[in-house]
């Protein structure tokens with residue numbers, strides 16, 4: 001019989017494969033698969049102490065039907081065979097080494113300004129988070145949970161003292177970041193992509209070009225199947241439930257199988273059943289040999305007992321570290337008795353917040369003395385100071401004598417084999433769960449984090465990302481283009497509004513363009529056209545970019561692609577939409593208002609308006625990148641007012657006081673309006689017809705003189721707008737870079 005885990009389920013024995021830890025901590029990947037012969041245990045059974053067994057299955061290496069075992073949403077056939085065939089398992093993920101994280105004397109401070117000096121958020125804390133364990137970082141609000149996780153994930157590196165060791169060696173931050181992922185509290189997902197599309201992008205970006213399309217598809221299918229997302233494959237992420245969004249966030253990061261996963265409050269915003277599913281999933285991931293660390297706020301007793309290791313913080317110091325089951329005995333040994341039927345998670349939080357008196361200091365002292373923690377054994381056994389009614393196997397404090405079943409864990413010699421993804425041949429039996437007879441490229445197997453490859457690609461790519469800069473750009477370009485195309489606000493609404501407003505303006509100023517008696521009204525029409533293209537380009541960007549930005553931050557910090565690739569893709573993908581929308585509106589207005597029907601003038605008028613729109617959109621991008629939506633929505637229009645004031649429409653340039661006149665050169669609307677006026681009235685346009693007895697502005701040059709535009713040059717306006725466009729785009733790029741740096 002294959003070594004593994006025995007689990008009793010309604011009289012039927014299930015033999016589950018394990019990824020045991022070798023003597024040196026490596027993952028044993030010997031057992032790839034074992035068929036489940038009986039129906040999976042229900043959630044209730046799992047809750048009754050069998051969960052440990054169920055989640056001992058190895059996600060990485062062919063554990064059978066973990067998601068179903070966890071009581072996630074019912075499975076549907078995925079086309080891989082009949083229902084009796086075992087569920088897909090993650091057999092095709094790149095193999096990863098186990099990673100233990102040890103931190104010693106870790107302190108972190110932030111500057112509070114010159115006068116107030118530094119504030120210490122973490123004070124000399126120590127701990128070890130192991131692979132194969134689900135670790136919870138708990139503590140009251142402001143205790144330093146997120147700070148600790150950011151430090152361990154390598155997101156904060158300045159003002160940090162102490163050491164972080166990975167498998168006993170100094171952390172190589174760059175490599176560690178590539179082999180770990182951080183799943184944020186808010187599910188930063190692009191709303192208009194389907195689950196499958198999002199997964200494809202993740203696979204293409206994270207698995208590199210050495211893995212074939214067919215191999216990527218199998219990886220994706222396996223993950224979706226395992227996380228019970230198959231039936232939501234074609235659902236846009238905006239329509240997913242909270243739990244599904246969370247699972248998709250995990251699925252996206254699982255593509256390259258990171259051995260370390262950090263989760264910031266993974267259960268926030270989920271109902272109790274989704275919370276249970278989510279933590280069950282994390283538990284299964286940890287049982288696959290991963291190091292799963294998450295911050296959590298007051299879990300229910302049911303959730304609490306699912307964690308293997310607990311690290312509790314209060315005021316930036318550790319007040320408990322050790323097994324979850326050891327918490328109550330530890331507190332009891334300190335004289336803090338968790339009342340019967342009280343959730344220990346609630347109790348430790350009450351203690352940490354000072355509800356039971358000033359215990360924090362005493363607990364910190366006890367932790368530092370080694371009264372709890374990994375090496376400490378007394379916590380797991382009954383001591384005289386511990387009340388008899390506490391059941392240590394079950395985290396809830398109650399009179400319960402039920403014992404958790406001992407788990408049979410067989411540790412084998414550690415192996416790390418290259419996954420065989422080649423086509424099955426008659427001599428070579430097809431692996432279960434590799435149903436597609438496609439020719440699959442081998443996946444690089446990393447044997448140690450510290451001497452692991454930079455990426456999955458054979459050749460390390462510049463910048464350390466799994467794919468080349470060009471590949472990142474092309475994948476992101478397609479994704480951004482698709483997202484914009486499907487975006488109701490950015491695209492559909494703009495299409496309708498440009499058409500409707502264009503027609504409205506067209507009817508309002510119908511045929512006035514060639515009438516000398518209506519040149520002032522025509523100038524108003526031209527000015528409004530410039531203003532409309534400007535605002536409709538700027539505001540949607542201010543509104544939508546922060547969402548894109550949060551997705552970008554998550555993906556970039558998880559080493560998917562570079563800022564450059566993202567930024568170029570964003571810039572290029574936006575162009576066609578700006579051109580089409582602005583062009584459509586401007587053409588409707590131009591022809592309906594009777595402007596000169598000369599191809600060169602039409603082209604000039606349309607071009608100058610499109611350029612103005614592009615500058616305005618870049619400004620929207622800058623505002624969106626630099627600030628929150630609420631601030632941007634206010635600042636966007638407010639900063640536009642001076643730009644409009646100095647455009648030359650409301651106040652003639654000659655009438656502007658000399659000391660303020662230089663400001664007109666900073667107004668990009670000035671160049672847009674001036675260029676539009678010149679394309680209509682400049683370039684030696686013949687005399688206009690006059691619909692009244694006398695028309696002062698029959699000669700277009702006279703009107704341009706009146707507007708102080710007679711000496712203006714259309715090409716300078718074009719050049720100025722181009723310069724504005726490039727300048728603002730560069731500034732936006734630098735702002736994004738700066739913001740990223742601040743996050744690190």
Ligand SMILES: Nc1ncnc2c1ncn2[C@@H]1O[C@H](COP(=O)(O)OP(=O)(O)OP(=O)(O)O)[C@@H](O)[C@H]1O
Pocket residue numbers: 110111112119121139140141142143144145146147148297
């Ligand atoms: N840049 C900063 N300047 C000053 N104080 C800061 C800064 N960043 C964090 N803090 C403080 O550090 C403490 C720890 O913050 P952290 O976000 O880690 O807490 P937390 O335990 O995750 O809290 P919560 O559960 O509410 O998210 C808080 O008191 C917070 O106000």
